[in-house]
Amino acid sequence: MKILLAQQNYHIGNISYNTSKIITAIEHAKSAQASLVVFSELAVCGYPPKDLLEHQHVIEACNLAIQEIANHTTDIHVLLGAPHLSNDSAGTKRLFNSAYHLHNGTIQQIIHKTLLPTYDIFDEARYFNVGTKNQCIEIEGVKFAVTICEDIWNIQNHKYDTQPLDELVKEQPDCIINLSASPFDFKQANNRLQTLLANTKKYHLPIIYCNVIGAQTDLIFDGGSLYMDANGLIVAQANSFEEAYLFIDTATTSVTTQAAQPTDNAIASIHQALILGIRDYFSKMGFKNALIASSGGIDSAVVVALACAALGSDKVHTLLLPSPFSSSHSVTDAIALAKNLNCSHDIIAIDSIYNGFETSLASAFEGLPFSVAEENLQSRIRGSLVMAYANKFNKIVLNTSNKSELATGYGTLYGDMIGGLSILGDLYKTQVYALAQFINAASEIIPISIIEKAPSAELRPNQKDSDSLPAYDILDTILYQLIEEQKSIEHVIENGFDETLVKKAALLLTQNEYKRNQFCPILRVSSKSFGSGRRIPIVAQLY
């Protein structure tokens, strides 16, 4: 049987846009004489729809879209992810997360998701009822066990009591189908492969896996749709990070005998993910031009390079905002970067504005020493200049903070923490360096002096990050254990780290929840990003 896996990029809530995309794929499949088109999870409304699902008019629009799509299913079968409003009012919620089988203008069958992820960035129990009736569907004599995303993951994760496929295989299906909206993190591609392999191994069935691609604000979906045969060999796979029509034939088996190998290419995949994240944020919000405060430091340099790759150099403008505490190379390096990338820049020194603030505050601050107030003030003047520029020229500010800074509060609210989207907020400083090296692999895009200089906020004379923070290689390892691994202070110390450093890192982490709470969305590339996947109450004492 010839099947099209439609790996598409939807826009949450833009149901007419999504519908049109879905219909285009169906027509394409028809013209190629395919029998079935498989779409991803909640394709009709986009994933994650969040509280849009609580709005009656959104559900009604989805139902109309499903009917419109069904009108295009003459002589072809479609498996489509969409929310389903239950007629039966029993249960905690009104909706199911469902796969619609459409054929010849009508809804043939509706399969409900059984395992509802409700952890990290997932909130599915907030919206959906648990599907309890597992059922295969039969198309042209081939029996498919239809599952939705998390339904096949319990084989590895063991978060639930049940395995939907344990029930489904009793009907002796020929093949597993999985409709997914599985977000990227830099370990996820391997996890996904292991999960698919574990399913083929346990059930001795091939798997058709259709994942969505595209970024939705903070969440990036990488696709990687594929057809794996019953031996765990990949017969066909779509490229990651781009839309794809992947045609497969269930009669084909793999030409290789080599099981799929996990890749060890974290930084390369992060690079692709961030570019997609920037590009989709702009396209889905209707934005065109990016503005970046380019300090001559490594974080802003990497953001400028990524923005140019995502949007084109002609859409990227950099602002250089030196103060008397800026080193001379800050400006020359930032100019060299703009030149290498062929993007524009302006230089506005902040001295005179800073002096104006000092004069206005002179009587109130009389006799008091230079403090964090004056440091932050420089950062906030830069923030105001960047925003004035962005407002005047209709540009969107990209934030340049990294995860090490966000974790420790080493940044100024309304200063360097401004922006519409955080590009590096889920990358520790050491990962930012690795990304800079990756960007420079073919040629020196980021001036080498930017990579080699010691990190500094340059807010007082001869300041270095290392004056306030532990060395990043140690700090990042401690933070990873506290954040990603949720270890206690005692456990991290037992792992061989200095007690004073660990306690300081933990204290900074918990004291700066209030700052992160006011931060922009962060492109998520790890398994535990600051944002909706990590919910620590601000007044709480975690340690």
Add this chain to the structure above:
Amino acid sequence: MKILLAQQNYHIGNISYNTSKIITAIEHAKSAQASLVVFSELAVCGYPPKDLLEHQHVIEACNLAIQEIANHTTDIHVLLGAPHLSNDSAGTKRLFNSAYHLHNGTIQQIIHKTLLPTYDIFDEARYFNVGTKNQCIEIEGVKFAVTICEDIWNIQNHKYDTQPLDELVKEQPDCIINLSASPFDFKQANNRLQTLLANTKKYHLPIIYCNVIGAQTDLIFDGGSLYMDANGLIVAQANSFEEAYLFIDTATTSVTTQAAQPTDNAIASIHQALILGIRDYFSKMGFKNALIASSGGIDSAVVVALACAALGSDKVHTLLLPSPFSSSHSVTDAIALAKNLNCSHDIIAIDSIYNGFETSLASAFEGLPFSVAEENLQSRIRGSLVMAYANKFNKIVLNTSNKSELATGYGTLYGDMIGGLSILGDLYKTQVYALAQFINAASEIIPISIIEKAPSAELRPNQKDSDSLPAYDILDTILYQLIEEQKSIEHVIENGFDETLVKKAALLLTQNEYKRNQFCPILRVSSKSFGSGRRIPIVAQLY
């Protein structure tokens, strides 16, 4: 039987503090010869603990605290809310939301919550397993049906398939006990009373209801613990918004024959809630002093009055930051306000700083007309001055935005949207006026000219809010239907509102998700506040 309801104010994650409070209540009950002390839901860790529950060391600390508390239960019974780690690894989650029955140094019984709210600000399915084994507990021959918060609410809300009490009453209990962490909104006290009445009516049993008080960042818990007899008459009730030891005797019935009446005192309760919200944010964060940008407008005036009531006038400082566009009465009114409230103020004109920015931006902005860039710049200069002042003098900035502004994006990011806590962000402008009248009920605290002037941002000559926004009485009614009632544009228009206005309000609401995403926590007083209870993806198209 003599019972103490301990209505206490806990601090999330500060388990040693909570434990000490709990033990003090037990000792107090012992000295009054009570047989039982009832505490609120998750008293040991505080509510809502959110992702603290994912940290092993937090659960271990709770277990140690329960044992320590048990050591104080010689000759007294205790019912205590705490998380319980399940030994049985089955089920989606590892934890239960439980009531511990402690007596004579040991855990006698552990009752699990059955109905786990997972909507609005609640995320209990993220953390907890559903309790399935309902069981009464018996103390000195009296049988109690023990329930936890949501367990008794399905009688009115009909969100679940089951009513835990339908099972529990088969054991023929003498009394219902409910351990709660039920947050305030201005309709909630009445909802709660109706819910308790519906339970007594259906089950013909008295109810002991113990709710927590205190604010945890955005969420305010109002207490109102009570004992209601089987006829739905309130025998005893603790004051709302304060800690209380409420002793009751199950042998007593009400001396009145009048069923409890819903109160119609929304603004008075909001006033109490906001004062508690400010006070607890400061005490739990370890802050002392508040700083407020006082514009001479009604929003900042109400915030200054509330801050003085919460913290004392000597802890409140106001900053007056006039620009050339400020009307003369802006400064005189703000001075009069500070004088009425006996709080201090400073005046710093922003003209010269603004001129400095203009000069620095002159070549970049050459030939371009005055626009939103210059309007926002004034607001951001104020933001930078306020933050410099706050940093220098170690004060916390209270934000003054209201819900109408936040809904429509009528505010400047990093300008008037700065602050550690939003006091009025869940009150529509019309409610802010009502609150001002309430504050002035006994005497003119807020100068009457502040209440009577037309609202203005004063960012360009003779600007009025009504230049950009519909009249607030109409706007607020439209917004209420879109936000609280989640109505579609079509439904609001059908309710008799102008199509152009409704579409404009809906567009502004959805376009400004990105601004609210970077806003500080908002004290929640309505059933649908911006913040964690309303989750709209930024890139989404809701309308």
